[in-house]
Amino acid sequence: MSKLQTRQQVGVEEVQHRLSDELGPSYRVAVGSNSSLKVGRPGVIPCQVKVRHTDGGTTFEVRTTGLIVSRLIQAVAINPRVRRALEQLYGKSAG
16 A cells, blocks of 8 residues: 655545546546545556545555455556656655
8 A cells, every 4th residue: 555645635536637637548547436546457457546635635545456466467557657646746745
């Protein structure tokens, strides 16, 4: 699991649109619930991005999902790209 923190309060739909634009057409970004997104590429089980609001802003948690093979593919090919995109959009933060 990878966490990022921003001082901004951002909603799931805003993150969906901005992340989709940043990742480009080869990635699918969909709202999974009112506090999460599913991000993936065709043919791969998507990873999950949890969006949590705190008094200090918004926290993003990029998580692997699915069976072990899917988690390995996500950890190597998808999660790092999603994290870099979130850092570009909302700034870097330890986590």
